[in-house]
Amino acid sequence: MSIHGIDRGKIVKRISNALLVLSLWPLVLLAQDRALVGTGNGGQLWNELKGEKLQALGLKGDVARGEEAFKICQGCHRRGATGSVSGAYPRLAGQHATVLIEQIADIRSGNRQNPKMEPFAEEHVLTTQEIADIAVYLQALPIPPNLGKGPGTALDRGSELYAKDCATCHGNKGEGNAEKFFPMVAGQHFKYLLREAHFIRDGNRGNANPDMVKVIKAYGNEDIEAVADYISRLAPP
Amino acid sequence: MPSDYHSADRNVLPGACHSSIRFQVAAMLGLLIGGPALAGDADKARGIVAEVCSACHGMDGNSVIPNFPKLAGRHPEYLVRELKEFVSGTRKSAVMTPIAAKLDPDDFKALGEYFGAQKPTSGQVLDQKAAASGMKLYQDGDEERGVPSCAGCHSSDGAGSKRFPRLAGQHREYLIEQMYNFRNDVRNYGAARLMREVAKRLSEDEIKAVAEYLTGL
Structure with a gap:
């Protein structure tokens, strides 16, 4: 009797796993569609969905396990993933899980250039399952107030640039787009936005979206500062 | 699960x-x-500690010899993991490898629980200035150089967890030795590899300072 019980349990588990993978598949296909749009630095496809990234996206993340796994990250990203006003570390709380998986996998593979973080994201430290766990944990975290903002001297210019160049992808309120791997930028630390925008413009990020590179190429330092300041003040959803 | x-x-x-x-x-x-070890296991563990461990680590797990770590208050799961790593050879120690190999792996859990239940003692800070700068590094890290705060994993009070060892009250000499083991790739397996990076990003003086702070916790 008990043997039958265990067998049924296994069947239930297999079926539910299969259903889970199937339910995620449209997301993966959609994202693949998007990923083939253009090539980034060094002829690499932007956000090419293969290997570990694809694997992590198909795994079911667990918030409790993610909280435990995130301990390795919170030495830098802080408890509650608030990041740092200095811009050294981004806020991750509330970020889309898909974006987080993409970025962690890219840093790990070296596709995104981040020598500071890479040793802490290598496979001896973090399993693929833990990447998925951390992503759902962070996505569910409340977004903390009092984040780093800019000087507030060119907000009109920032607003104008954002509406013209950024809102199409990152959303009117900076909410981003989980399915298309566009990060939520609202309420991100000003200095972090500044740093990454410079990296993306100057070809130092590695995994920049080529569409964004095209747009930001024309930006002067003051334009970048204005739009980063504006974004840092957008209220996260 | x-x-x-x-x-x-x-x-x-x-x-x-x-x-x-x-x-x-x-x-x-x-x-x-x-589940938790039964009373019989606890007695057995006490016997093993008396016979095998206490000469170096002390009967209550508060070693008084600086190069042997204090084990009192260490999370049982972490201690079990360490013993297994000594046996498998992933963690290398000329002293501990043969000792751990002679133990019965079935007793590891009870030993972990025995040491975990002992009350840990604090050491004495000898260099207050170093301890103060060590505290800053331990609690905040260094953003500029990408040094994580140690508290992120080992917790603010240094108590550690099942995944990360307790550091509070540990002998400074032992802590410094381990940091060099990480830096020099002696302890380079699994998640410990991230400690190599941390140790490399710290100067000798900084390693000493953090150890000085932790000794006094």
């Missing part, structure tokens, strides 16, 4: 309800069998 739990809970197939109850009974039995 959690995914087993969820699937048993979903009741998709007829009869899954019964299997859920069976699952819970099995889980409870598992807890009874694999």
Whole structure:
């Protein structure tokens, strides 16, 4: 009797796993569609969905396990993933899980250039399952107030640039787009936005979206500062 | 484990309800069998400690010899992991490898629980200035150089957890030695590899300072 019980349990588990993978598949296909749009630095496809990234996206993340796994990250990203006003570390709380998986996998593979973080994201430290766990944990975290903002001297210019160049992808309120791997930028630390925008413009990020590179190429330092300041003040959803 | 739990809970197939109850009974039995060590195990562990461990680590796990670590208050799961790593050779120690190899792995859990239950003592800070700068590094890290705060994993009070060892009150000499073991690739397996990076990003003086701070916790 008990043997039958265990067998049924296994069947239930297999079926539910299969259903889970199937339910995620449209997301993966959609994202693949998007990923083939253009090539980034060094002829690499932007956000090419293969290997570990694809694997992590198909795994079911667990918030409790993610909280435990995130301990390795919170030495830098802080408890509650608030990041740092200095811009050294981004806020991750509330970020889309898909974006987080993409970025962690890219840093790990070296596709995104981040020598500071890479040793802490290598496979001896973090399993693929833990990447998925951390992503759902962070996505569910409340977004903390009092984040780093800019000087507030060119907000009109920032607003104008954002509406013209950024809102199409990152959303009117900076909410981003989980399915298309566009990060939520609202309420991100000003200095972090500044740093990454410079990296993306100057070809130092590695995994920049080529569409964004095209747009930001024309930006002067003051334009970048204005739009980063504006974004840092957008209220996260 | 959690995914087993969820699937048993979903009741998709007829009869899954019964299997859920069976699952819970099995889980409870598992807890009874694999749960906290029984009184007999505790006595046995005390005997092993007296015979094998106490000469270096002290009967209460508060070693008084600087190059032997204090084990009192260390999380049982972490201690079990360490013993297994000494046996498998992933963690290298000329002293501990042969000792751990002679122990019965079935006793590891009881030994972990024995040391985990001992009250840890603090050491004495000898260099207040170093301890103060060590505290800053331990609690905040250094953003500029990408040094994580140690507290992120080892917790603010240095108590550690099942995944990360307790550091509070540990001998400064032992802490410094381990940091060099990380830096020089002696301890380079699994998640410990991230400590190599941390140790490399710290100067000799900074390693000493953090150790000085931790000794006094």
